[in-house]
Amino acid sequence: MSPLSSSYIDIGEQSWAPADPQTSFVAVFADGRALVALDHAHDPSVRAVLAASEKNLGVHLRRAYVPLEEIAQARIAGVAGRRGSDEANMQGHILDLIEQAQALGASDIHIDVSERITTVSLRVDGTLFKHATWTAEHGVRFLGACYAMADIANKSYSAARFLAARLAPREPRDKWAFPAGLEAVRMQFNPKTFGITYAVLRLLGSVKSTSTIEDLGFEPEQLQALQAFARRNKGLAIIAGPTGSGKSTTMATLLIRQREIDAASRRARTCFTIEDPPERRLPGAQQLVVPNTDTDEARASAFADAIRAALRSDPDVVMIGEIRDLITANLAVTASMTGHQVWSTLHCSSAHAIPLRLVDLGVDRTIVLGSDELQVAVGQILVPKLCNHCSRPLANEPPSQEIRALSAMLGHGARVPSPQGCDQCRHSGFKGRTVLAEVIRTDAAYLEVLAAKGIPAARKFCTERGEPSIDDIAKRKASRGEISAYTIPEVMEVSTLPDVASHPAIKVAS
Ligand SMILES: [Zn+2]
Numbered sequence: 001m002s003p004l005s006s007s008y009i010d011i012g013e014q015s016w017a018p019a020d021p022q023t024s025f026v027a028v029f030a031d032g033r034a035l036v037a038l039d040h041a042h043d044p045s046v047r048a049v050l051a052a053s054e055k056n057l058g059v060h061l062r063r064a065y066v067p068l069e070e071i072a073q074a075r076i077a078g079v080a081g082r083r084g085s086d087e088a089n090m091q092g093h094i095l096d097l098i099e100q101a102q103a104l105g106a107s108d109i110h111i112d113v114s115e116r117i118t119t120v121s122l123r124v125d126g127t128l129f130k131h132a133t134w135t136a137e138h139g140v141r142f143l144g145a146c147y148a149m150a151d152i153a154n155k156s157y158s159a160a161r162f163l164a165a166r167l168a169p170r171e172p173r174d175k176w177a178f179p180a181g182l183e184a185v186r187m188q189f190n191p192k193t194f195g196i197t198y199a200v201l202r203l204l205g206s207v208k209s210t211s212t213i214e215d216l217g218f219e220p221e222q223l224q225a226l227q228a229f230a231r232r233n234k235g236l237a238i239i240a241g242p243t244g245s246g247k248s249t250t251m252a253t254l255l256i257r258q259r260e261i262d263a264a265s266r267r268a269r270t271c272f273t274i275e276d277p278p279e280r281r282l283p284g285a286q287q288l289v290v291p292n293t294d295t296d297e298a299r300a301s302a303f304a305d306a307i308r309a310a311l312r313s314d315p316d317v318v319m320i321g322e323i324r325d326l327i328t329a330n331l332a333v334t335a336s337m338t339g340h341q342v343w344s345t346l347h348c349s350s351a352h353a354i355p356l357r358l359v360d361l362g363v364d365r366t367i368v369l370g371s372d373e374l375q376v377a378v379g380q381i382l383v384p385k386l387c388n389h390c391s392r393p394l395a396n397e398p399p400s401q402e403i404r405a406l407s408a409m410l411g412h413g414a415r416v417p418s419p420q421g422c423d424q425c426r427h428s429g430f431k432g433r434t435v436l437a438e439v440i441r442t443d444a445a446y447l448e449v450l451a452a453k454g455i456p457a458a459r460k461f462c463t464e465r466g467e468p469s470i471d472d473i474a475k476r477k478a479s480r481g482e483i484s485a486y487t488i489p490e491v492m493e494v495s496t497l498p499d500v501a502s503h504p505a506i507k508v509a510s
Contacts, residue, residue, distance in 0.1 A: 027074040028053050034061040037068045056116055057133050090145035091176055099179045100131075101203060108202050113139035113159075114195035125384060125433050126244075129426065136196060143199050146187055149176075159197045163189040166277060167201075181205065183280050205280030213253045216246070217434030219473060221466065225376065225439045229341075230258040233316070235375035236336040238323070238354050239345045246382045246435060247345040248279045248321070255319060255343065259284045269341075272310035275321030276303050285319070286310075300325060307331045311338070320344040326362040333363055336373045350470070351379030351440045352455045355447065369451045372444065379470065380437035383487050387425035390418040394485045406485045415481035434482065436473045436491065438462070 025037040025046050034053070040046050054061055097120070101109050106122035109131075118139025120132040134142070140159055147157035150165035157163070168184035169177050178185075183205030190198045213223060229237050239247045255271065259282070262269055273282060276290040276299065288306045293299045304327045310318055311331070323329045323346045335342045348357040354377040358368045367373060394414040397403050406414060417429025425431040440446065440462055450458040459469055468476070474491040477483045 025068070025071065026050060026053075027071050028057075028061065032059045032062055034063050035066050035071050035074055036063050037071055038065045039068065041065055058117075059133070090141060091149060093142065094146055094149065095176060095178075097132075098182070098185060098201070098203070101201075102179050102182055106203060108200055111139060111143060111197075111199040111201070112195070113143065113192075113197045113199075118142070124426070125430065126382065127384075127428060127430075140196060143189060143197055146199075146201070147189070149174075150187065157189075159189075160191050161189075162191065163187075165189075184277065186277060204277070213250075213257050216250060216253060217477075218437055218439070219468065219476070221468075222437060222439040225441060225467075226254060226378070227257070227261075229376045230254060230261070232341060232375070234336055234339045234341055236332060236342045236344070236373050237376040237378070238332075238374065239343075239378040239380065240348045240351055240354050240357075241345075241380045242349075243347070244382070245380050246433075247380065248275075250378070250380060250435065250437075251319060251343050251345060252280060252282060255282055255285065255317070258317070269316035270314060271317040271319065272313060272315040273319040273321070274303065274306045274310055275319075276306075279321075286313070300327070304328060304331060307335075311335055311340070315340055317341045317343070322346070323358075323361070329358055329361045329363050333358075333367060333373055337367075349379075350455070351377040351438045352450065352458050354379075355442065355450060356455075369447050374442045374447075377440045377442050378437055379440075380435050381470065381491070382433045383436055383474070383483055383491070384430035385432045385434045385482055386415055386417055386484055387422065387429055387431040389424040390420075390422040390429065391415040391481065391484075392418055402489075406488060409488070410475065410479040410485055413479050413481045414485040416484050416486055430484075434477065436470045436477070438468065438470050438473070440467055 025040040025043065026049050027035040028050075034050060036046065036050070050061060050063070097109065101122050104122060104124055106124050108123040110119075110121040110123070110128065112119045112121070113136055116136050118134040118136055119130060120134065121128045122131045123129075143159070144157045146167065147163065147165055150167050151170060165187045166184055167187060182203060186202040186204060188200045188202075190200075192198055213226075218226070226237075229235065239250055241247045255273075259271065263284075271282070271285040273285050273287045274290065275287070278287050281287070288310055290299075290306045291302050293302050303324075307318075307320055307328065308331065311334075315335075318335050318340050320328060320332050320335075320342065321344070323332055323344050328344075332342050332344050346354055346357055348354060355368050355374060358374070359365050392415060393412075394403065394407055394410065394416050395412065397416060419429065421427035421429045446458065446461060449461045463469055463472065471492055474483065474488055478485050478488050
């Protein structure tokens with residue numbers, strides 16, 4: 001990645017900077033560097049250009065004083081690095097940015113086009129980092145070119161409309177390709193009241209596409225339960241968690257592992273997946289297309305049709321991206337009842353809420369709570385991992401009531417992030433994320449407790465038979481120094497929210 005390629009700002013082109021020859025005494029880069037010609041550092045016009053750049057870019061420029069030739073070279077390389085400005089050449093710029101984002105492990109690219117400047121930020125491990133600054137005009141042309149590359153029929157881009165599109169090279173039509181591991185980019189363009197556009201490009205299939213299920217952060221006994229289910233021929237496993245909790249990644253990674261184990265044991269099972277849109281490529285699985293439609297109703301119906309098609313295609317394993325409504329819920333349950341292994345996700349607060357949510361959606365209560373179709377319920381959240389280069393012992397923190405309480409709970413291994421961070425963690429104190437999960441076998445004994453006494457009793461029942469809760473896992477990881485001790489109060493606050501103890505599906509006996 002050349003620092004010159006897309007981050008050079010040609011301030012001579014700006015409406016806010018004088019496009020006079022003096023700009024050749026200065027070269028400004030989006031990362032905040034400015035090269036200033038040694039012999040002209042005190043020219044009033046050079047100082048004016050630098051001041052205007054700082055004001056308009058909202059950054060403090062780090063000045064380096066260099067010979068004039070170096071500036072000339074930097075400007076030539078910078079302008080060339082942008083690969084021209086027309087739409088066709090803009091493609092190279094788009095692919096450069098996507099490649100840079102992927103190399104940094106980003107999940108999303110945020111492009112904020114304001115009246116004067118465009119700010120490009122990357123979300124890495126859940127945190128947004130400023131990546132580059134362009135002119136507003138360049139941002140508008142960049143987004144127009146993104147839309148023109150997209151896989152859609154109507155290609156008229158307007159910064160004034162909400163637009164959604166998907167970027168994925170189609171052979172032989174497209175001559176461009178993504179870097180390895182990236183399958184598609186989902187784009188959302190939002191017009192702004194103040195400014196021009198806020199666009200978000202989500203990189204699909206790029207994040208940790210090579211990670212194994214162990215890397216995700218499940219504990220050994222949880223992996224055992226999940227893999228025991230993966231070996232079975234029928235039943236339903238559902239993963240719950242809030243948006244961005246890594247549900248899809250967990251499901252895809254489990255399926256990849258299952259394919260590998262099947263292959264090693266010469267077991268050939270057919271696997272069909274129905275996702276809208278597919279998050280990434282799953283080797284050996286038949287990933288069905290859900291056609292693009294205009295309305296939510298048409299979308300839901302196309303999704304259900306794709307599931308029905310999968311069920312008519314002699315599947316062994318079926319993966320349904322998400323249970324969103326009664327139709328999908330019933331299809332998932334029916335698929336299990338007719339002898340298939342089914343994986344899906346559900347948007348709800350915890351593993352224990354999964355059976356109740358299915359009943360809420362309208363699935364027959366006796367099937368959910370009184371049969372063995374649902375076999376495994378997983379609830380998960382993602383939390384930042386401590387940077388192991390700069391984290392420090394909790395015991396060294398200035399003593400306070402909170403520190404004493406955490407130390408007593410977590411022991412000597414507990415650690416906290418360094419406030420300054422280090423180069424390894426981009427000075428954030430954290431590096432990567434890990435899953436905090438509960439993996440529950442939803443067998444008859446469990447469902448009986450849940451149906452009769454509600455979630456707190458069901459959670460206690462699981463802990464007692466050796467299925468740790470999200471709290472338990474958080475404490476384990478904090479006492480091993482993998483996650484910050486300060487995470488514990490936050491996790492406990494969320495996981496002890498008053499769950500639906502008075503749910504209509506529960507006949508509270510005590
Ligand atoms: Zn660090």
